[in-house]
Amino acid sequence: MHQDDILLDVQDLRTYFRTELGPLRAVDGVSFTVRKGETLGLVGESGCGKSVTAKSIMQILPKSQAEIVGGSIIYYPEKGEPIDIAVLDPQGPEMRNIRGNEIAMIFQEPMTSLNPVYTIGQQIMEAVQLHQKVDRKTAREIAIEMLERVGIPAPHERVDQYPHEFSGGMRQRAMIAMALSCNPRLLIADEPTTALDVTVEAQIINLLLDLQETYRTSIMMITHDLDVIGDMADRVIVMYAGWVVESGMAKDIFYTPTHPYTQGLMRSNPRIGETKRLIPIRGSVPSLKSLPKGWCYFAPRCDMVQDICAKEEPPVVEVADGHFVKCWRAC
Ligand SMILES: Nc1ncnc2c1ncn2[C@@H]1O[C@H](COP(=O)(O)OP(=O)(O)O)[C@@H](O)[C@H]1O
Numbered sequence: 001m002h003q004d005d006i007l008l009d010v011q012d013l014r015t016y017f018r019t020e021l022g023p024l025r026a027v028d029g030v031s032f033t034v035r036k037g038e039t040l041g042l043v044g045e046s047g048c049g050k051s052v053t054a055k056s057i058m059q060i061l062p063k064s065q066a067e068i069v070g071g072s073i074i075y076y077p078e079k080g081e082p083i084d085i086a087v088l089d090p091q092g093p094e095m096r097n098i099r100g101n102e103i104a105m106i107f108q109e110p111m112t113s114l115n116p117v118y119t120i121g122q123q124i125m126e127a128v129q130l131h132q133k134v135d136r137k138t139a140r141e142i143a144i145e146m147l148e149r150v151g152i153p154a155p156h157e158r159v160d161q162y163p164h165e166f167s168g169g170m171r172q173r174a175m176i177a178m179a180l181s182c183n184p185r186l187l188i189a190d191e192p193t194t195a196l197d198v199t200v201e202a203q204i205i206n207l208l209l210d211l212q213e214t215y216r217t218s219i220m221m222i223t224h225d226l227d228v229i230g231d232m233a234d235r236v237i238v239m240y241a242g243w244v245v246e247s248g249m250a251k252d253i254f255y256t257p258t259h260p261y262t263q264g265l266m267r268s269n270p271r272i273g274e275t276k277r278l279i280p281i282r283g284s285v286p287s288l289k290s291l292p293k294g295w296c297y298f299a300p301r302c303d304m305v306q307d308i309c310a311k312e313e314p315p316v317v318e319v320a321d322g323h324f325v326k327c328w329r330a331c
């Protein structure tokens, strides 16, 4: 892979929460890259550290509770030197510039980024004017154009409506419009379709794919839903209990899943699973407080567990070109 293809390079990222019982290792040594123009899927059950990974990249962690304690998040700007986001002041000018102009994020619940007391138009205009030196009239025109681009009908009228006047799917579109109004090079989408019904979900996924084709935006698609990953991702990262347990091209993950956890995810998926009967993975994601260091965190749920899995942390093995698995079985 050519260095010039990389947009974001996350290495050994550790983000811990402070708790009374000691540090909770929500993200515990995560490494991956995002390449220009690609869709990277981040998948794993709820509680695996997907959102904390995204919030670390955006530096929007709850300040008094969570901290990046190690690793690096190197961002490669269009011009100039690479920047390590992990050491930037979350409130400083450099980070604000990255958050506004380079990397944008959309969430499962659009109301976390939309303010109920302002019209949709006012909010997009504010985002536009924060980053571009344009007058109000131009900002309004841009807002209408953005609403049109994300498929909101009658944007001239919709622009003056409040978030509560939009349906869930329309709100999600408005949030995408807001995120894209500053032309980000990376869009992080954290479960953007989880709250929507299937038809609307498909529309939003198509919208994201269209926008990506037009703008060559890289997308980091976070979801617990393998179907969404299958529809969108070029490459896939599988997370479990704060670790990346498997990563590779989407075809590697879907056709030759190698980590027992990934295999379990596939078997428990209604559309992808080959058997008619779905086989859920037994047990559940461990409480991070109870994880013994030096174990494979998946061992208690794993059908293929060996003695060594409870003695030493598994190594990361490249089982095929660009296909990595963190498991003793892969050695
Ligand atoms: N504010 C918080 N305080 C303490 N622990 C948290 C907080 N937010 C998340 N966590 C913990 O961090 C871990 C990862 O959470 P998260 O990244 O939100 O998971 P995911 O997005 O994969 O569902 C979970 O174990 C969760 O309980």
Ligand SMILES: [Mg+2]
Pocket: 050, 051, 052, 190, 191
């Ligand atoms: Mg989450």
